[in-house]
Amino acid sequence: MNAPTNRLPLSQRLADALRARFGSRFSTTQAIRDHHGKDESSHPPMPPDAVVFAETTEEIATIVRLCHSHRTPVIAYGTGTSLEGHLLATCGGVCIDLSGLNRIIAVRPEDLDATVQCGVTRKALNAALNGTGLFFPIDPGADASLGGMAATRASGTNAVRYGTMRENVLGMTVVMPDGSIVKTGTRARKSSAGYDLTRLFVGSEGTLGIITELTVRLYPIPEAISSAVCNFANITDAVSAVIQTIQLGVPVARIELLDALCLTAINRYSKTTLTEAPTLFFEFHGSPTGVEEQARAVQEIASEHGGHEFQWATRPEDRSRLWQARHDTYYACLGLKPGARALTTDVCVPISRLAECIAETLADLETTGMPAPIVGHVGDGNFHMLLLADPDNADENLRAHEFAARLAQRAIRKDGTCTGEHGIGIGKQDYMRLEHGDAAIALMRKIKQAIDPDNIMNPGKILPPP
Numbered sequence: 001m002n003a004p005t006n007r008l009p010l011s012q013r014l015a016d017a018l019r020a021r022f023g024s025r026f027s028t029t030q031a032i033r034d035h036h037g038k039d040e041s042s043h044p045p046m047p048p049d050a051v052v053f054a055e056t057t058e059e060i061a062t063i064v065r066l067c068h069s070h071r072t073p074v075i076a077y078g079t080g081t082s083l084e085g086h087l088l089a090t091c092g093g094v095c096i097d098l099s100g101l102n103r104i105i106a107v108r109p110e111d112l113d114a115t116v117q118c119g120v121t122r123k124a125l126n127a128a129l130n131g132t133g134l135f136f137p138i139d140p141g142a143d144a145s146l147g148g149m150a151a152t153r154a155s156g157t158n159a160v161r162y163g164t165m166r167e168n169v170l171g172m173t174v175v176m177p178d179g180s181i182v183k184t185g186t187r188a189r190k191s192s193a194g195y196d197l198t199r200l201f202v203g204s205e206g207t208l209g210i211i212t213e214l215t216v217r218l219y220p221i222p223e224a225i226s227s228a229v230c231n232f233a234n235i236t237d238a239v240s241a242v243i244q245t246i247q248l249g250v251p252v253a254r255i256e257l258l259d260a261l262c263l264t265a266i267n268r269y270s271k272t273t274l275t276e277a278p279t280l281f282f283e284f285h286g287s288p289t290g291v292e293e294q295a296r297a298v299q300e301i302a303s304e305h306g307g308h309e310f311q312w313a314t315r316p317e318d319r320s321r322l323w324q325a326r327h328d329t330y331y332a333c334l335g336l337k338p339g340a341r342a343l344t345t346d347v348c349v350p351i352s353r354l355a356e357c358i359a360e361t362l363a364d365l366e367t368t369g370m371p372a373p374i375v376g377h378v379g380d381g382n383f384h385m386l387l388l389a390d391p392d393n394a395d396e397n398l399r400a401h402e403f404a405a406r407l408a409q410r411a412i413r414k415d416g417t418c419t420g421e422h423g424i425g426i427g428k429q430d431y432m433r434l435e436h437g438d439a440a441i442a443l444m445r446k447i448k449q450a451i452d453p454d455n456i457m458n459p460g461k462i463l464p465p466p
Contacts, residue, residue, distance in 0.1 A: 008092065010049035014070040018052055018094070021062060025053040036095045039082040040142070040330070041427060042341040042391070046088035048075055048095035055100040057173055057181060057212040064210065065179030067094050071454050074177075076206045078148030079121065081140075083344050084425030086152065086205050090460035098147060101212060104128050113170060113187055115215045118147025125216075134218040137162040140421065141327045147211045152423035153203030157326065160246075160379030161253040161285065162219065164421065166202050173213040174201055177452040187215055200447075205423055206458040208451050222285035226295055227254075227313040227322055230302050231277045235259060235362065235374070238278045239355045241305040242378045246351050250297050254283035255379035256326055262333065262373035269332030270325040275309060280378075281326055283319070326375075333373045333386045340388040343400045346428075347411035348382040348420030357414055358383065361407055368399050382420035409434060429464045 010028075018026045027033075028050045037047025054060045067074045073093025080087065089095065101117035104125065108114065109132050116125060123143045125136050138149060139156035148154075150172065155164035162168070171185025184197040201208060232238040235257070242255050258266070263276040280302070284294040299310055313319045325332075334342055349357045358374075365372055365385070376383025385407065387400040408418035408431045418431040433441055444463060448455070 010092070010094070011070045011072065014066060014072055014094075015050060017066050018050065018063065021066075022052055022059075027051050027053075033095075036077050036080070036087070036097065037089055039080050039085060039087050041083050041085050041425070042343045042389070043085040043088060043426060046085075046090055048089035049092045051077075051095045051097055053097045053100055057101075057175065060096060060098075060175045060210055060212055061179045061181055063094065063096055064175050064177065067456060068178050068454070071456060073456050073459050074210070075458050076147070076151070076210045078119065078145035079142065081142035081144050082148065082152060082425065083346075083422045084419070084427035086423060086425040086458070086461060088426060090426065093456070093459075096210065098145065098210075098212075101147075105213065107132065107134075107218075108187075109134060109218075111187060112218045112220075113215055114218055115213060116146055118150075118210075118212050118214065119145050121145050122149065129218065133221055135221050136168075136216060137219055138165055138168055139327070141330055146214060146216065150202050150211050150214055151205050153421070155377070155380075155382075155421040157254045157256055157283075157323065157377055159377055159382075159421075160255060161251065166199065168217045169198055169202055170215045170217060171198055172201060172211050172215070174209040174211055176209045177454065177457050182209070185215070203423070205425065205461050207448060207461050207463075208457060210457075222253075222291075224288040224291040225283065225285055225314075225319065226291050227281065227283045227319045228295065228298075229274065229309075229311045229313070229322070230280050230282070230299075230307040231275045231309045232279070232302075233277075233306050235278045236355060236359060237305045237307070238280050239358055239378060241280065241302045241307055243351055243354060244301050244305070245298055246379060248297070248301070250294055250301075251286070252282060252294060252298065252379060253285040254281065255377070256281040257374065257376045257378040257383065258326070258329070259374040261336070261371065262329060262375050265332040265336050265373060266325050266329060269335055270321075270328055272321075272325050274325075280307070281322065283323075329373075329375050330386065333375075333388065336371055336373070337388040337390075339390060341391045343387040343389060343397075343404055344422065345385045345387070345404050345407050346382070346419045346422040347407055347416055348380065349411050349414045349416030351381045353414040353416065354378060354381050354383075357411060357416070360410060361385070364403065364406060368403050370396065370399060370403070372403075377420070380420070381416070405430065424462045426461060429462065432462070432464045
């Protein structure tokens with residue numbers, strides 16, 4: 001592959017062309033470059049050489065064509081909330097800020113779908129849906145852009161019932177590495193027409209093209225919604241309750257696990273008074289009768305595994321406060337160790353292997369001597385540990401990375417994955433061969449080579465070094 005292997009200075013001709021076309025929306029100032037060269041990960045910042053603020057698909061195509069002619073890397077930037085270094089300019093180049101593409105193009109209640117520009121955030125879409133009786137369920141912790149969520153194949157607390165971005169994107173518009181514009185998919189709910197290009201770009205992390213518009217599924221707001229919190233004596237009992245709930249087919253919408261340390265952080269950050277013990281958060285969607293049946297079944301299961309102090313939240317404001325506290329977990333946990341950065345793990349295993357994976361991981365954690373709260377979408381076998389390390393302490397960082405490597409390898413050995421929803425970026429490349437094998441990695445390289453032969457689209461991400 002003809003790849004930029006060194007960071008080269010931005011071509012003056014390219015800079016002049018972009019400045020002439022975009023005026024004040026083109027910038028090489030240090031502050032703007034620095035802002036666009038960091039995310040929420042523990043990786044050190046890597047700023048681009050320039051930033052362009054785009055507002056339309058055609059403008060993005062113009063930028064990419066110019067960069068293509070100069071063989072200059074292009075990095076897409078949404079809200080900067082990624083956790084694996086996806087937007088770091090590893091080879092320099094031009095960052096395209098997509099926040100200006102924030103228009104909701106169409107909402108079609110009769111077809112349960114909407115078409116939006118890539119810079120629309122999940123909260124903005126749901127605010128626009130107010131009064132329609134519909135909602136968009138995919139909810140990563142941050143208020144991420146829908147384009148970025150598609151690019152990283154994001155999910156969140158609702159995935160156990162509604163799936164991930166993979167299941168909820170019907171089609172998209174993508175700017176390709178040569179600046180051409182491709183439309184994938186239709187609004188039909190199924191199709192067997194040719195290669196599934198939509199799924200190719202979902203999860204591609206900007207390495208094959210830039211998603212500029214997407215059509216997503218919407219869902220009716222359930223007639224009844226109820227949330228509950230239940231405490232357990234230990235994590236093993238809580239996980240056992242989750243496994244039995246899923247295996248019995250109880251159609252819960254959310255099941256979240258939080259350990260005692262995580263609850264301590266949430267209480268401090270969100271000013272809540274939740275019991276600081278291993279805890280499951282539940283939410284049930286459906287008809288009033290269906291929700292009551294689900295809740296009763298889960299309460300019985302939890303009781304069999306030592307669950308107690310079931311606390312219910314049925315009012316919308318109480319539910320919102322509870323789930324907002326859950327979504328703020330990442331920032332809350334950072335407060336446990338001021339000045340630390342969080343190395344986030346993101347493994348996902350088959351539900352039958354979840355208990356043993358967490359038990360082995362907790363035993364391993366005791367050897368590190370590091371604080372590492374546990375939080376997870378355990379209803380689909382996905383859990384996170386936030387390893388809090390001082391960025392200036394080499395020993396802490398080494399121990400954190402060694403632990404994270406053991407955890408990823410453990411999950412893969414259990415027929416799981418090193419990342420359930422955060423993506424690969426630069427943070428998890430080391431596990432790609434172990435998870436997929438050499439033949440699959442070679443095939444991925446062929447796809448990348450065929451679509452982006454000059455390797456200008458977000459170079460240095462996903463694929464491990466040759």
